[in-house]
Amino acid sequence: MIDVARARAETPGCANVIHFNNAGASLMPQPVLDAVLGHLRLESSIGAYEAADRSEPALERVYDSLAALLGAHRDEIAVVENATRAWDMAFYSLRFGPGDRILTSAAEYASNYIALLQTARRTGAVIEVVPGDATGQVSVEALERMIDSRVKLIALTHIPTNGGLVNPARAVGAVARRAGIPFLLDACQSVGQMPIDVAEIGCDVLSATGRKFLRGPRAIGFLYVRRDFLSKLEPPFLDMHAATWVARDAYEIRPDARRFENWETSAALKLGLGSAVDYAMEWGLEAIRERAWSLAATLRRALAAMPGVTVRDLGAEKCAIVTFTVQGRDPEEIKRSLLEKGINVTT
Template identity: 35%
Template sequence: MHYLNHAACGLMSDATRNTMHAYMCQEQQMGSYLAAKQVHKDIASVYQKIAQAIHARPEDIALTQGNSDGWGRIISSMDWRQGGRILVARNEWGGNLGVLMQLRAQYGVRIEEMPCNADGLVDIDALDRLLQTPTSLVVLTWFSSNSPLIQPAQTIGALCAQYRTPLLIDAAQAMGQWHIDVQALQCTALTAPGRKWLRGPRGTGFAYVHPDFLPSLHPLGADHFSRPWQTDSTWVHRTDAKKLELSESSIALRLGLSQAFDEWNAAGAAKVQEQIQERATWLRERLQTLPAVKVHIPQREHLSGIVTLECVSHSHEHIHTSLQRQGIEAALCPAAFTPWDMQARQLHSVLRFSPSYDTSWDSMAFCVDALQRALQP
C-alpha cells in the first residue's frame, strides 16, 4: 500500500504497537489495576512529554480520547447559561460547528463568522473591530483539514490577549507536523489528537488549558478523580487540567501515545516539519501538471502538509475508488467536514493527499502516475 492519509491517521510504528501489546499482556496476567500501578511513572511522563512539546506545564495538560473529545470537554465546561457570543473562522471543523450549533439552540449563544479572504484566511483588521464588542470566545481551527491553509494563529492570539478574549485553538492538523508554542500563541486552550501526524494510536489526545482559565471550567461529567470527595462531605474540582479527565481510561493507549512522542522527538520536530513540507510541495508541483485537475494553493508563505485538489472531468468518488484499487490510501473529504468553507468555495468534496516525513518518494511518484491513470477517459 502507498499511504498518503496521515491527515486522517498516521501509521503507528512497530514499537508503539508492541508497547501497547506488552502492557495489555500485563493486564491479562494481573488485572488492570495492578498493571496500571506498575506503570504509573510512565503515565505521569506522558504529561511531561506533551508539555515539553508545546511549551506548557504538565499540570496544564489533560489527556483525552481524541481531539473532538478534548475540544468538547472544554466547550461544555464553560458557563453558557447567560448566552454569549462566539467568533468562528470559515474553515472550522464540521464537528466543532455541530457543538456550537447546539449551544445556540440550547442557550441562545450567538455564533458569528469572522470575515476572511477568498482562501478563508481570517481578516485581522475585521477581527479587531469585532473584538471591540464583548466576546465570550474565539474558536480557531489552526490548520484546515480540507486545504493546506494555515490561519495566522499567533496574530489572532495576540489580538485576543489584547481584548482579554478567550481563544480555543483546534490543533488537530498541526500537532506532529508543526512547532507548537502555546506561550507564543497566547491561547487560552488548545486541543490535539495523537492519531494523525504524531502517529500515535487512535483514541488518544490532549487538551492544554491556561491556568488562569481553569477556574472558570466546571465539567458536568466529573467523577471522584476530577472532583474528589473532601472530608467535610463536599466535592471540589481539581485545580489542574486533570479536572477535565475521568477515572476510566485506556492505559495501553496512553503508553502508545508516550512511545509516539518519543519517536517524534527522536526524529526531530524541526526535521519532521521540513520533510513534510518538502514532500507536500513536491506533490503539489507534480499534480499541477495533470490535465483536468485544480490543486488548491492558498496565497500564503507557509502551507501545511495537506495537498487537496478537485477534478473537472471525473467525479471524486470515481477517482478515489480508482486510487484505492491501485493501492493508494488517500482521502475523499465531503463538504460536511468543513461546511462553511466548502459552501463558500462551492465544493461538494475534495481529494486529499497527506504524506508524512517517512513517506517514500517512490510512493508519491506512484500516486501521481496513479492519478493520471484514473483521469483517463
C-alpha cells in the same frame, strides 16, 4: 534532516501501502506499536489494574512528554479519549448568555461547529464567522474590527481538516490577549507536523489528537488549559478522578487540568500516545515540518501540471495536507481506484 530510510524501516505499514491519509490517521511507527501491544500483553498476563499500577511511572511521563511538545506545564495537560471530547470538555465549561458573541472561522471542524450551534440554541449566544483574507486564511484585520465587549470566545481551527491552509494562530492569539477574550484552538492537524508553542500562540485552550501527524494510536487525545484559565472552568461532568467527594453534600475539583479526564481510560493507548510524542520529539518538529511541507509542495506542483487536475489548497502558508479535484471524476471513484493500487487517500 529526516533519515527517510530509517523512518520507513521503523514503520511496518510501509511494506503494505503507500499512505497519504495522515490527516485521517497515520501509520504508527514500531515504538508506538511496541508501547501499545506491550501493555496489552502485560494486562493479559497479570490483570489490567495491576498492569496500570506497574506502568504508573511511564504513564506519568506521558504528561511530561506532552508538556514538552507544547511548551506547557504538566499540570496544564489532560489526556482524554479523543480530540473532540477534549475540545468539548473545555468549550462546554464556558458560560454564555443571550447576545454573547462567539467568533469562529469558515473552515471549522464539523463537530466543533455543531457544539457552537447547540450552545447558541441553548443560551441565545450568537455565532459569527470571521471573514477570510485574499489567501483564504482568517483575516486578522477583520477579526480586530469585530471585537467588542460582547465577544466571549474566539474558537479557531489551526489547520482545517479539508486542505493545506494554515490559519495565523499566533496573530489571532495576540488579538485575543489584547482584548482579554478566551482563545480556544483546535490543533488536531497541526500538532505533529509543525512546532507548537502555546505561550507563543497565546491560546488559553488547545485540543489535539494522537492519531494524525503525531502517528499515535486512535481513540486518544489531549487537552491543554492555561494555568491561569483553569480556575474559570468547571467541566460539564465530573467523576471521582476529576473531583473528590469530601462531604455528604460537597466535592472539590482537582486543581490541575486532569479535572477534564475520566477515571476509566486505556493505559495502553496513553502509553502509545506518549511514545508517539517522544518519537516525534526525537526527530524534531522543525525537521518534520520541513520534510513534510516540502513533499507537499512538490506534490502540488506535480498535480497542477496534470491536465484536468485542480489543486484546491488555500492560505498564505500551506502545510502537509494536499487537496485536489479531477475534472469529470468523482472523488470517491478516484479514492477507490487508488486504493486498488495500494495507495491510501481520503475524500
